[in-house]
Amino acid sequence: NKMKRIAILGSTGSIGTQALEVVSAHPDMFQVEVLSAHANADLLIEQAKMYKPNAVVLTHQPSFEKVKSALSSSPIKVFFGQEALCDVVQWETVDIVLGAIVGFAGLHSTFAAVSAGKHVALANKETLVVAGDLVMQRAAERRSLLVPVDSEHSALFQCLVGEHPDSVDKVILTASGGPFRGKKPNFLVNVKASHAMQHPNWTMGAKITIDSATLMNKGLEMIEAKWLFGLKNEQIDVVVHPQSAVHSFVQFNDGSLKAQLGIPDMKLPIQYAMAFPKRIPNAFKRYDFKQFNTLTFEEPDYKTFRNLALARDAMFKGGNMPCVLNAANEITVQAFLQNRVDFLEMSDIIEKTMQKVDFVERPAMEDYERSDAEARRYAEEFVKQSPLATH
Numbered sequence: 001n002k003m004k005r006i007a008i009l010g011s012t013g014s015i016g017t018q019a020l021e022v023v024s025a026h027p028d029m030f031q032v033e034v035l036s037a038h039a040n041a042d043l044l045i046e047q048a049k050m051y052k053p054n055a056v057v058l059t060h061q062p063s064f065e066k067v068k069s070a071l072s073s074s075p076i077k078v079f080f081g082q083e084a085l086c087d088v089v090q091w092e093t094v095d096i097v098l099g100a101i102v103g104f105a106g107l108h109s110t111f112a113a114v115s116a117g118k119h120v121a122l123a124n125k126e127t128l129v130v131a132g133d134l135v136m137q138r139a140a141e142r143r144s145l146l147v148p149v150d151s152e153h154s155a156l157f158q159c160l161v162g163e164h165p166d167s168v169d170k171v172i173l174t175a176s177g178g179p180f181r182g183k184k185p186n187f188l189v190n191v192k193a194s195h196a197m198q199h200p201n202w203t204m205g206a207k208i209t210i211d212s213a214t215l216m217n218k219g220l221e222m223i224e225a226k227w228l229f230g231l232k233n234e235q236i237d238v239v240v241h242p243q244s245a246v247h248s249f250v251q252f253n254d255g256s257l258k259a260q261l262g263i264p265d266m267k268l269p270i271q272y273a274m275a276f277p278k279r280i281p282n283a284f285k286r287y288d289f290k291q292f293n294t295l296t297f298e299e300p301d302y303k304t305f306r307n308l309a310l311a312r313d314a315m316f317k318g319g320n321m322p323c324v325l326n327a328a329n330e331i332t333v334q335a336f337l338q339n340r341v342d343f344l345e346m347s348d349i350i351e352k353t354m355q356k357v358d359f360v361e362r363p364a365m366e367d368y369e370r371s372d373a374e375a376r377r378y379a380e381e382f383v384k385q386s387p388l389a390t391h
């Protein structure tokens with residue numbers, strides 16, 4: 001029946017480009033209405049020519065100018081900035097919004113899409129980490145359908161279809177353990193960004209790849225799960241599962257466990273979130289029991305991978321603390337990628353930033369903005385004090 005018109009925010013990223021592959025594979029189902037990028041003008045121009053959206057948005061001024069002149073002879077509208085992003089997602093011609101911007105930068109456009117009652121396929125986990133209470137409340141008020149793209153949350157979502165909320169005992173997020181699983185601080189102190197960028201099972205954007213190496217990614221996902229599924233902190237567990245075949249578990253009050261399995265390919269949860277409540281056939285590789293014949297599970301090492309413990313603390317503290325954790329993490333990840341702090345210092349800086357920023361118990365959107373900005377300032381200061389940053 002009817003074609004779904006989609007706005008892909010962050011179309012030049014790892015998730016964004018894979019979402020476009022899904023669109024290409026199902027031209028009878030999806031039509032691109034809007035694309036957005038930050039600075040990658042060349043790729044955005046290429047995508048615009050290929051998918052012929054109604055509009056594109058850029059958030060980096062020089063890239064905006066470049067795209068505008070490159071598309072000047074086409075009917076495609078070219079807009080600049082955060083406000084334009086929040087505006088286009090509310091258009092009547094947009095049925096689905098895929099939120100695939102990385103970091104706090106994705107918060108306002110996601111919130112705008114939810115406010116307009118759109119079907120939102122959400123990859124941008126930081127949005128829920130920062131302001132999950134406000135986003136979920138708004139989604140309920142405006143009857144926005146929010147379907148997670150994050151593979152673990154997609155798994156939980158799939159396990160929960162048809163279940164009564166009171167039947168859930170807990171959720172168990174699986175973690176691959178990242179490239180440094182089993183390593184100790186004496187090893188980690190020397191690892192460089194280039195080592196951390198080598199993830200065993202997934203290829204992803206730079207930020208989430210570092211987050212997977214520090215296990216912050218799993219910490220962010222605990223908080224993401226809390227808001228998405230309305231859980232208590234005590235109902236969220238993590239288990240390390242290096243094969244990344246089981247994408248997560250739900251345990252019910254009768255002791256029964258449900259899991260969702262599949263090959264590690266993000267196009268699977270992306271297409272699920274875009275097509276829900278339908279599933280659509282695809283030509284992806286099928287699960288091979290010879291390749292995935294042994295599935296193993298172990299406890300996460302909270303002592304070594306302190307970012308995971310810090311995220312869990314922030315979740316229990318609540319209020320603006322997850323927002324502060326997220327901001328400090330975004331700063332330290334950038335600094336680590338630029339070789340301005342070492343692997344272990346990232347946790348020190350996040351911890352110190354969480355101690356510095358004043359606690360706000362029931363933040364409004366403005367409080368989250370203020371906490372984010374404040375945490376970034378403190379974290380930047382701490383980065384500058386690193387022995388690596390000073391030469």
Ligand code: NDP
Binds near residue numbers: 012124126205206
């Ligand atoms: P990438 O870094 O690959 O892509 C990020 C996208 O966001 C790019 O299109 C980029 O534009 C855009 N962008 C960056 N900064 C800004 C900004 N300030 N304002 C507006 N747009 C911006 O990230 P991923 O695709 O890996 O991740 C996207 C989100 O999905 C993250 O929240 C991540 O946690 C989540 N996710 C990703 C998974 C994966 O497999 N990659 C798995 C599960 C979740 P440009 O290219 O022009 O700079």
Ligand code: MG
Binds near residue numbers: 151221
């Ligand atoms: Mg994930």
